[in-house]
Amino acid sequence: MDQKLEFPIDDQSIIYQCIPQRPPMVMVDGLLDYHVNGILATFTVAPDHIFVKNEILQESGLIEHMAQSVALHTGFGYYLREEQAPIGYIGSISNLEIYQCPKVNQQIRSEVTVLQEFSGVTLVEITSKVEQTIIATGQMKTVVAK
Template identity: 50%
Template sequence: MTSTNLPITDISKLIPQKTPFVMVDTLLEFSNEKIVSGFKILDSNLFVKDGVFLESGLIENMAQTVALHTGYDYFLKGEDAPTGYIGSIKKVDVFQLPKLNETITTEAFILHEFMGVTMVEVKAYNASKIEIASAQMKTVIAN
């Protein structure tokens, strides 16, 4: 199932996180196997320090990209986005921290999904399409 009504910039009903803890702002691409999100790093962000977006923000951005995949899938079925959490992080590599006012693009590839547990490979890119971070993580739906 793929949507053609993209990009979506009002993602507030697609993820359970609320301001100020939202680390994705645009749904750029969606399929059963992949999602791409966008996120502009603003000065008001909790994870900005000295003009850079911290590692913890990148990890949360990657996890929320996965949540966006789940939330949009539920939205397409006419259901509310479920609450979930990071079950585990197998490996994280941060190559570069994005700066204030940069827009990052994050891609999550769904490796396995079974009974509310999703295993993903996630990569974040800067505006020049250079990979700045990657991770393997498992997310779990709480409901």
């Protein structure tokens, strides 16, 4: 890799190399921190986003943001190795608690912690916040397409 990466990363060309989604379905816009066992990803809720209704990001949009944060973790690892990021799928969602949905112009920060990873299957724990308030928590199991 020719360029030196510095956090935060908000260059959409890098983000797009790490996730398969494209507008209007992109639900991550920044990478604040990355390590092998986790990531801190962001998304600022735009007023015209397809998951916004009455100036509030709907639950489905928040869940999609959480899933894309997991995808960004996987994809960024491939990006660092200068390899093409694979397509992945949500295998399951468990223990999901949504306490509140963010409003337009608020930034979601989601911390993803890898609990287990084996043979293309990853189990993670996700905590999403707006400022210091936890708005959602849960676990996801993702599967990389072979």
